[in-house]
Amino acid sequence: MEKSTIEAEKKYPLWPAFIHSKCPRCRRGPMFGNKMYGFHGQTMLKTCNHCGLTYEIETGYFYVAMLLSYAMNVAEMATVAVALSVLSGSNNPWLYCGVILLFAFILSPFNFRYSRVILLYWLTPGLHYHPELSEDNPEGQQAQ
Numbered sequence: 628m629e630k631s632t633i634e635a636e637k638k639y640p641l642w643p644a645f646i647h648s649k650c651p652r653c654r655r656g657p658m659f660g661n662k663m664y665g666f667h668g669q670t671m672l673k674t675c676n677h678c679g680l681t682y683e684i685e686t687g688y689f690y691v692a693m694l695l696s697y698a699m700n701v702a703e704m705a706t707v708a709v710a711l712s713v714l715s716g717s718n719n720p721w722l723y724c725g726v727i728l729l730f731a732f733i734l735s736p737f738n739f740r741y742s743r744v745i746l747l748y749w750l751t752p753g754l755h756y757h758p759e760l761s762e763d764n765p766e767g768q769q770a771q
């Protein structure tokens with residue numbers, strides 16, 4: 628690895644960029660236009676405002692994120708069910724249904740956002756971090 632690549636990797640590490648849902652290519656521009664939890668829903672930006680990456684690579688690309696969101700939901704529901712069983716020891720199915728649906732509702736904005744972030748970070752072939760695009764004036768972007 629080149630020295631500048633290592634420096635950029637230190638300056639813009641993977642996990643904080645992932646958690647704050649930054650662009651997977653430059654790790655600087657936000658992917659979403661507003662907060663995860665709010666009354667107006669989440670708005671995903673069309674392009675990265677730092678490096679210009681188009682997030683929806685092709686039409687309907689985020690249908691795959693829907694499947695990912697489903698898998699996350701199933702994992703969360705199973706975790707909640709096991710935790711509830713261990714903590715309460717109850718056999719009442721209504722308790723399980725209520726608590727599981729409550730958690731599914733509460734976690735749906737989280738699943739929406741991170742299914743798309745995971746898709747773009749790890750499941751999109753050919754989309755990788757480009758340290759040179761993390762710089763303040765990346766190549767290909769016009770100075771303003």
Ligand SMILES: [Zn+2]
Pocket residue numbers: 650651652653654655656675676677678679680
């Ligand atoms: Zn970017």
